Amino acid sequence: MIGEWLSMGKGLLLKKGEPHRLSGSVEAKVHDLTETCSYGRHATSRPLPGPSPAPYLHARTKHEQSCGRPMDEKLSKKLRILADAAKYDASCSSSGAPKRKSDPDGLGSTVGTGICHAYTPDGRCVSLLKILLTNYCLFDCAYCVNRRSSNVKRAKFSVDEVVTLTVEFYKRNYIEGLFLSSGIIRSPDYTMEQMILVAKKLRRDHGFRGYIHLKTIPEASPWLIEEAGLWADRLSINLELPTEKSLEQLAPEKDGASIETAMAQMSERIEEAREERRHFSPAGQTTQMIVGADETTDADVLRKSATLYGHYAMKRVYYSAFSPIPDSSAILPLKSPPLMRENRLYQADWLLRYYGFDVDEIASSAEKGMLDLDVDPKLAWALKNRHRFPVDVNLADREMLLRVPGLGARAVDKIVVARKHTTLRLEDVARLTSGLKRAKPFLITADHHPKARLDKLDLRERLIEKPEQLSLFV
Amino acid sequence: MTIEAPMTLHRIILKTGADLHGFRKAVRWLIAEELAPQHVVFAIDDAPGLFGDETVMDAPPVSIPKGVSRLIEQVVCHGDPERYALLYGLVWRVLNGERDLLEVASDPLVHRIDLMARSVRRDLHKMHAFVRFRRMQGELERFAAWFEPEHFILEAAAPFFVDRFRSMDWTILTPIGSTRWDRHELTFGPPGRREDAPDEDSFEEGWRGYYESVFNPARVNPTAMRAEMPKKYWRNMPETAAIPGLIQTAAQRVERMIEQEATMPTKRTPERAIQAMWDQEPKTLEELNAIIAKAGPLVPGATQAVFGEGPHHAEIVFVGEQPGDQEDLQGRPFVGPAGKLLTKAMREAGIEREQAYLTNAVKHFKFDQRGHRRIHAKPTAGEVKHYRPWLMKELELVRPKLIVALGATAVLALSGKATPITRSRGRAKFGAYEGYITVHPSYLLRLPDEATKQEAYEAFLNDLRRIHDLAQADLNTGELPLAAE
Structure with missing residues (x-):
């Protein structure tokens, strides 16, 4: 029976009454575990153990009152439809929120980096309950499974249904919080108001302190964007297509200018709120671009990203390789781009943000604007700039070490600290990175010099990764 | 060559699990006794003694770098029985000339201990x-879970769940x-059994349905999934039952999607709905005010929203900062001391208050409570911007000929930029609107001596007279006369 350990007098991990300081914030005291066993299946009929009978054990908390009922079949069906409809949004992260803990009668906390509670067989992380409020939509964006001319099944949640699902899933530790997006019904303002209402109810009625990400509708009135930021940890608007021309062609109701106006409004307000120590989308804003639904080259996609990072202080730009959707539109390409393209874009994106590369450097090592699918973009750059190598691991500055293929930023930091105390040999470097094979031809260590190997014509061929399945989200 | 006497091995017994306390005590004693790692073995209490166990005596604390003690806290949770010996080896070296040893991440021992710490952190993360x-x-809402961690991390993992x-x-x-x-206290007890949990x-069925639905069959990649969610965890996660089926049918589902030709929409194009979709803007001040009222104050405390007041197509709009104590209670703008002063000056300058439209940049009163008094608190730039879209809409609906910014907050709200009044006082342009910048009447009330006050009031009055002329001239000629300059 559950709780049997409470009634057992022997084999306790800690002695009776021994105070025990835990590493976190909680002071735990082991009270007399031998006294009673009154919880578990008999819980309703007997008093609870514990040093002082806490009154709130008997008074139900707010969310118990409203959300105690089990999930019915109708709700399950809606959930399937509206989760399926939301899955093409790549952003999954629950990171960047200020650290919070739950109140005595609230629910939820946030940790800096966020948690992936499960992984689906496509290797993607399940962190937030990612759903649409509804997949009815008046827009007709060709790449979108929910466009009005698609024949997919439709459903609509009520505000309370979303609140219940979020709270009950959260209590079972399935999720970090809610990611709410929606098709446009009635008007952009109406839709946005409904989404804000969900967030408001969670925060106000349930003391919910978990993560909330609201997808912002750029066509909604600016005051609604203002309000959304008060309740959400993160706001995002998907650009979807990198050029105005593609938007015009594939998303007739969307307008690049109004999307960027809304992004600018959010970024300005996020910055001001941070200075004023006020809550407004504290985890910043993100966006997504679909890759492979139009003709845009990788170089142009990355140029757009650099602008988005620079102008609107994006936390992240997500790239979503266009993938076949049920009931697809006739104006879309038949084949999806290789998933590797998406992977290479992410790698290049990281080079822009954390490795001191600029777009032109990456573009110069791309073939006709497209990244090399066989080798990663840093290696591609190094192969075209061999004159800047080899680099001495014991002497080179941090900036140059970051440009060595196979050395990540973490490994470089460790190298810089370790070499103050020791001279690094090849086996030492091997302990600091898993990319030694790629690094070796470009690196000098105390016991290794690549010499002429760096100039060999077949170097690229020898460094090509075997075509294995790759983790897309690292 | 000298023959050394065989060294005695000192055997330290520690408790099962993460015995941080026992290990710390042992380290103090071993260091006090100057016993090098090669003379010490660590054993867990369920192993039978071979050498006769040491009695660990109390010894003074040992000073080690913070990074090392943090590492120890993590690594004692590791399941490897060798962990204590490795950690003692690390402590010994740190105390014997290698104080910065942790900085040498390439050192084999540091590397190995770091891998162990990472494994513990990962296990903790996976448990969370x-x-x-x-x-x-x-009837009462209670929850239970059965979980199988790889290392001894239960106590380290628990605070997360409490928070x-x-x-x-x-x-x-x-x-x-x-x-x-129990909502009150955290307690630890002996091992449990799977069947003790519900x-x-x-x-769970709904959750499994959700899990199945978010999977994209066009991107199937079980290797990546297993790297992050190793199989050993699967049996305690209800959603994983769906995995084999999802992988098996993935290829088939994708094929079907690609083969399927684009279909004609079965529903007719909802032209009227699309037309109506864009008709979301508030059409009247009443509609706009209803939206503002519904949103509530940005900073809690205000009694009510204070809206603009005056004829809907007034020639002049006066924009102040935010409602004060009186305005908040009465629900009308410019009814407090500053408002009264403004009304008086307007009358003297020939502007009828009833003919002008008066409003504020911020629509809710913000204050600091001091005893019974509510002291006005200046709105921050972010707060002003929060209300700005509403103000812009309000002006669009009133369509005045001239907008008067009273004070710096109004200028910020109208132009979007912070500008000092002293330099910008006089005629201005706010977007497409003709504007005029002057001080806020409350500034006049705050001036210390009568003479300055009188002088400032005259200047304010002059501004109002020019404002009056500008609005008049505009009415007659259709353009702004230079004479008003």
Whole structure:
């Protein structure tokens, strides 16, 4: 029976009454575990153990009152439809929120980096309950499974249904919080108001302190964007297509200018709120671009990203390789781009943000604007700039070490600290990175010099990764 | 060559699990006795003694770098019986000339201990991620979970669940111990059994349905999934039952999607709905005010929203900062001391208050409570911008000939930029609107001596007279006369 350990007098991990300081914030005291066993299946009929009978054990908390009922079949069906409809949004992260803990009668906390509670067989992380409020939509964006001319099944949640699902899933530790997006019904303002209402109810009625990400509708009135930021940890608007021309062609109701106006409004307000120590989308804003639904080259996609990072202080730009959707539109390409393209874009994106590369450097090592699918973009750059190598691991500055293929930023930091105390040999470097094979031809260590190997014509061929399945989200 | 006497091995006994306390005590004693790692063996208490056990005596604390003690706290949780010996080796070297040893990440011992710490941190993280609570039977809401961690991390993992589920009553059972939070106190107990936890939950089917639905069959990649969610965790996660089926049918589902030709929409194009979709803007001040009222104050405290007041197509709009104490109570703008002064000056300058439209940049009163008094608090730039879209809409609906900014906050709200009044006082342009910048009447009330006050009032009055002329001239000629300059 559950709780049997409470009634057992022997084999306790800690002695009776021994105070025990835990590493976190909680002071735990082991009270007399031998006294009673009154919880578990008999819980309703007997008093609870514990040093002082806490009154709130008997008074139900707010969310118990409203959300105690089990999930019915109708709700399950809606959930399937509206989760399926939301899955093409790549952003999954629950990171960047200020650290919070739950109140005595609230629910939820946030940790800096966020948690992936499960992984689906496509290797993607399940962190937030990612759903649409509804997949009815008046827009007709060709790449979108929910466009009005698609024949997919439709459903609509009520505000309370979303609140219940979020709270009950959260209590079972399935999720970090809610990611709410929606098709446009009635008007952009109406839709946005409904989404804000969900967030408001969670925060106000349930003391919910978990993560909330609201997808912002750029066509909604600016005051609604203002309000959304008060309740959400993160706001995002998907650009979807990198050029105005593609938007015009594939998303007739969307307008690049109004999307960027809304992004600018959010970024300005996020910055001001941070200075004023006020809550407004504290985890910043993100966006997504679909890759492979139009003709845009990788170089142009990355140029757009650099602008988005620079102008609107994006936390992240997500790239979503266009993938076949049920009931697809006739104006879309038949084949999806290789998933590797998406992977290479992410790698290049990281080079822009954390490795001191600029777009032109990456573009110069791309073939006709497209990244090399066989080798990663840093290696591609190094192969075209061999004159800047080899680099001495014991002497080179941090900036140059970051440009060595196979050395990540973490490994470089460790190298810089370790070499103050020791001279690094090849086996030492091997302990600091898993990319030694790629690094070796470009690196000098105390016991290794690549010499002429760096100039060999077949170097690229020898460094090509075997075509294995790759983790897309690292 | 000298023959050394065989060294005695000192055998230290520690408790099962993460015995941080025992290890710390042992280290103090071993260091005090100057016993090098090669003379020490560590054993767990369930192993039979071979050498006769040491009695560890109390010894003074040892000073080690913070990074090392943090590493120890993590690595004692590791399941490897060698962990204590490795850690003692590390401590010994740190205390014997290699104080910065941790900085040498390439050192084989540091590298190995770092890998162990990472494995413990990962296990902790996975426990936080993969524990699945099930609701227990009974009227009161209680939850329990069965979980199998790789290392001895139960106590280290528990605070996370307290922080997150403080209002819930929950128990986590594992093969290495159990823990319960009763909304009040955290307790630890002996190992549990799988059958002690409930074997179902009414939300699990819905959760599994969700999990199945978010999977994209066009991107199937089980290797990446297993790298992050190793199989050993699967049996305690209800959603993983769906995995084999999802992988098996993925290819077929994708093929079907690609083969399927684009279909004609079965529903007619909802032209009227699309037309109506864009008709969302408030059409009247009443509609706009209803939206503002519904949103509530940005900073809590205000009694009500204070809207603009005056004829809907007034020639002049006066924009102030934010309602004050009186305005907040009465629900009307410019009715407090500053408002009265403004009304008086307007009359003297020939502007009828009833003919002008008066409003504020911020629509709610913000204050600091001092005893019984509510002292006005200046709105921040972010707050002003928060209300700005409403103000812009308000002006669009009133369509005045001239907008008067009273004070710096109004200028910020109207132009979007912070500008000092002293330099910008006079005619201005706010977007497409003709504007005029002057001081806020409350500034006049704050001036210390009568003479300055009188002088400032005259200047203010002059501004109002020019404002009056500008609005008049505009009415007659259709353009702004230079004479008003």
